[in-house]
Amino acid sequence: MTGAGGWRGWRAATESALYGPDGFYLRPEGPAGHFRTSVHASPLFAEAVARLLCRVDEALGRPASLDFVDMAAGRGELVTGVLAALPADVAARTRAYGVEVAARPAGLAPRITWLPESPTQVTGLLFANEWLDNVPVEVAEVDSAGVPRLVLVRDDGVERLGEPVSGAEAEWLARWWPLPGEEGLRAEIGLPRDRAWAGAVSRVARGLAVAVDYAHTVRARPPFGTLTGFREGRETSPVPDGTCDITAHVALDACAEACTPARTPQRPLLLRQRAALRALGLTGARPPLTLAATDPVAYVRALAGAGEAAELTARGGLGDFGWLLHPVGIAHPLAPDAAAAE
Numbered sequence: 001m002t003g004a005g006g007w008r009g010w011r012a013a014t015e016s017a018l019y020g021p022d023g024f025y026l027r028p029e030g031p032a033g034h035f036r037t038s039v040h041a042s043p044l045f046a047e048a049v050a051r052l053l054c055r056v057d058e059a060l061g062r063p064a065s066l067d068f069v070d071m072a073a074g075r076g077e078l079v080t081g082v083l084a085a086l087p088a089d090v091a092a093r094t095r096a097y098g099v100e101v102a103a104r105p106a107g108l109a110p111r112i113t114w115l116p117e118s119p120t121q122v123t124g125l126l127f128a129n130e131w132l133d134n135v136p137v138e139v140a141e142v143d144s145a146g147v148p149r150l151v152l153v154r155d156d157g158v159e160r161l162g163e164p165v166s167g168a169e170a171e172w173l174a175r176w177w178p179l180p181g182e183e184g185l186r187a188e189i190g191l192p193r194d195r196a197w198a199g200a201v202s203r204v205a206r207g208l209a210v211a212v213d214y215a216h217t218v219r220a221r222p223p224f225g226t227l228t229g230f231r232e233g234r235e236t237s238p239v240p241d242g243t244c245d246i247t248a249h250v251a252l253d254a255c256a257e258a259c260t261p262a263r264t265p266q267r268p269l270l271l272r273q274r275a276a277l278r279a280l281g282l283t284g285a286r287p288p289l290t291l292a293a294t295d296p297v298a299y300v301r302a303l304a305g306a307g308e309a310a311e312l313t314a315r316g317g318l319g320d321f322g323w324l325l326h327p328v329g330i331a332h333p334l335a336p337d338a339a340a341a342e
Contacts (some may be wrong), residue, residue: 006154006155007152007153007154007160007162008152008153009138009139009150009151009152009153009162010136010137010138010139010151010152010153010227010240011136011137011138011192012136013136013153013155013240014136014137014240014246015136016240016242017155017239017240017241017242017246018134018136018242018245018246019101020242022242023101023242024242024243024244024245024246025100025101025102025134026101026102026103037074037129037130038129038212038273038312038318038321039074039077039078039081039129040077041308041311041312041318042308042309042311042312043081043085044282044308044309044312045078045081045277045312046077046078046080046081046082046084046085047081047085048276048277048280048281048282049078049081049082049085049125049127050081050082050085050086051085051280051281052125052127052208052210052280052333052334053066053068053082053086053090053094053124053125054086054087054090055333055334056124056125056207056208056330056333057090057093057124058333059207059208059327059330059331059333060123060124060206060207060330062093063093063123063124064093065093065095065123066090066093066094066095066123066124067094067095067097067119067122067123067124067125067126067207068082068083068094068095068096068097068124068125068127069097069099069118069119069122069124069125069126069127070082070096070097070098070099070127070129071099071118071126071127071128071129071131071200072099072100072128072129072130072131072134073098073099073100073114074100075102075105075108076098076105076108076112076114078127078129079096079097079098079112080108080109080112082096083096083109083111083112094124095113095124096111096112096113097112097113097114097115097118097119098112098113098114098115099115099116099117099118100114100116101116118200118203119203120203121203121205122203122204122205122207123204123205123206123207124207124208125207125208125209125210126200126201126203126204126207126208126209126210127209127210127212128197128200128209128210128211128212129212129213130212130213131211131213132193132196132197132211132213132250132252132255133213133214133247133248133249133250134245134246134247135192135193135196136192136246137188137189137190137191137192137193137248138150138151138165138169138188138189139151139186139187139188139189139225139227140165140169140173140179140186140187140188140189141161141184141185141186142179142180142181142182142183142184142185142186143161143183144183146181146182146183147164147181148164148165148170148173148179148187149161149162149163149164149165150162150163150164150165151186153240155239155240155241156239156241157237157238157239157240157241165189168191169189169191172189172190172191172194172254173187173189175254176190176218176251176253176254177189177190177218177221177251184224185223185224186223186224186225186227187221187225188225188226188227188248188249188251190250190251190254190255193250193251193254193255194254194255194258194259195258197209197211197255197258197259197324198255198258198259201259201326201328202259204326204328205328205329206328206329206330207327207328207329207330208325208326208327208328208330208333209325209326209328210323210324210325210326211250211252211255211322211323211324212273212321212322212323212324213249213250213252213321213322214226214249214250214320214321214322215249215250215251215252215321215322215324216249216250216251216252217251217252217253217270218251218253218254221251222249225248226248226249227246227247227248228246228247228248229244229245229246229247230244230245230247231243231244231245250322252270252322252324253270255324256268256270256324256326259326266327266330266331266332266335268324268325268326269323269324269325269332269334269335270322270323270324270325271322271323271325272319272320272321272322272323273312273313273318273319273320273321273322273323274312274313274314274315274319274320275323276323276325276334277309277312277313277319278313279334280334282309282312282313283309
């Protein structure tokens with residue numbers, strides 16, 4: 001709901017700007033036209049996710065039907081890459097889903113089911129790559145009296161302070177992002193993301209749910225928040241008019257506690273992407289120089305792959321992404337290897 005003068009909270013403004021009738025995520029060029037994710041950086045990412053799906057398959061006892069759910073599927077790049085990377089016997093048993101608000105992309109393989117929300121019963125792997133950062137949230141800012149207030153915004157991006165944060169949102173701030181009474185400090189109130197992730201995990205009957213996003217934990221929250229925009233490959237001021245992506249990093253530790261499943265004794269696992277991918281066999285190691293002499297083409301191919309793997313695992317870049325893994329009814333398919341890779 002928009003107030004007098006066009007003022008509204010960032011959650012409502014972002015919801016309209018991203019997912020409304022003329023929203024950013026309904027535009028024909030899709031997310032890849034504006035920013036580069038791990039999926040777009042290299043096919044090695046999809047291959048690693050395919051290996052993770054194979055581990056889930058083994059943990060489930062190789063069921064007759066295995067689900068792979070790609071949340072926030074964009075234009076189907078990840079789900080397509082995962083299917084292509086699976087061994088033939090696993091691919092034959094896999095039911096693939098792309099979950100996205102945009103219409104089904106032209107040319108998508110007929111075997112991929114395209115849905116506006118996750119299936120209600122998932123046996124397999126639910127994978128959410130950069131979904132939660134686009135779940136809209138309210139923004140709070142500390143006023144001159146030391147009180148956290150909701151930040152209101154107009155469609156042109158101009159902001160002002162509104163009412164004090166109260167109720168469940170105030171409780172979330174106190175628990176997960178306590179703000180000192182210093183004027184200008186900001187926080188994103190991640191409660192809608194906790195609820196969205198709990199809802200997604202609840203749909204996994206048996207298997208694994210994974211959220212991958214730029215993230216932070218309560219030990220090191222950014223003092224002025226992370227709300228930002230992206231347009232045509234460049235970071236820009238967040239303006240909720242539908243012309244740019246609006247995103248903020250995710251408090252994955254809060255998401256983890258919001259939905260610890262009662263159906264498994266396993267606790268959620270939170271780690272960096274570099275550790276997760278290394279545990280899945282992506283090392284970024286350069287090929288031996290001797291290969292250049294014996295098979296120059298293979299050497300060049302391996303060198304390119306090493307460069308792509310290095311980008312996916314780089315500190316200060318994609319390797320800093322957080323991975324939150326929730327096993328449901330199975331043992332952790334990644335935990336021992338991930339711990340060794342940290």
